Amino acid sequence: MEKFILFCVFSSWNMLIITSDVPEDEVSLFRVELKDRISLNCNMTHRYEIAWFHQYSQQLTQLISAKTSNTAGRKLLVTYNLNKSRLKVDADIEITTVTLVINGVTEADSGLYFCGTKSVLSSEMHFQKPIRLEIEDKLTDREDKDNSVTEPPEDVEIGKSGY
Numbered sequence: 001m002e003k004f005i006l007f008c009v010f011s012s013w014n015m016l017i018i019t020s021d022v023p024e025d026e027v028s029l030f031r032v033e034l035k036d037r038i039s040l041n042c043n044m045t046h047r048y049e050i051a052w053f054h055q056y057s058q059q060l061t062q063l064i065s066a067k068t069s070n071t072a073g074r075k076l077l078v079t080y081n082l083n084k085s086r087l088k089v090d091a092d093i094e095i096t097t098v099t100l101v102i103n104g105v106t107e108a109d110s111g112l113y114f115c116g117t118k119s120v121l122s123s124e125m126h127f128q129k130p131i132r133l134e135i136e137d138k139l140t141d142r143e144d145k146d147n148s149v150t151e152p153p154e155d156v157e158i159g160k161s162g163y
């Protein structure tokens with residue numbers, strides 16, 4: 001068990017932040033190396049709004065948010081981007097999966113990532129399984145590496161959590 005922040009989001013993104021104990025198996029672990037490009041997936045099926053949040057220590061930051069437009073087919077419109085030079089979202093054609101892409105990760109990008117989505121039926125935001133990002137430094141971590149093979153970064157599939 002480990003302390004981290006759980007949050008509930010009401011309409012218009014107001015947040016109530018609660019620190020809570022969440023079992024470590026409810027977090028997906030994702031290890032990358034400095035300067036890597038990472039892609040974190042979020043399930044957007046039957047959802048129309050999405051936001052990605054990053055939590056490091058007690059600080060919670062919204063990275064990006066987007067919503068779908070139905071005017072000319074389903075399209076994803078970015079409504080907020082903390083840093084356009086290194087963050088973006090990609091989606092498949094049907095917008096069933098939205099991928100947060102971060103270029104050139106630094107130590108400051110480690111921590112927890114939360115993807116929240118809203119459905120058309122309710123203004124409540126549903127949070128999927130959080131992802132813990134660990135940054136490895138090739139040079140300084142060399143001694144720590146045992147026989148385990150470090151996989152190249154792959155997209156993380158995030159399943160539905162809870163319901």
Ligand SMILES: *[C@@H]1O[C@H](CO)[C@@H](O)[C@H](O)[C@H]1NC(C)=O
Nearest residue numbers: 082083084085086087103104
């Ligand atoms: C955005 O990212 C670039 C490249 O990593 C960095 O140099 C810049 O300081 C960042 N800007 C903000 C506002 O964080």
Ligand SMILES: *[C@@H]1O[C@H](CO)[C@@H](O)[C@H](O)[C@H]1NC(C)=O
Nearest residue numbers: 043044045046157158159160
């Ligand atoms: C995404 O969510 C939908 C509906 O909630 C579900 O049917 C589907 O299996 C999910 N996809 C993945 C990859 O988890």
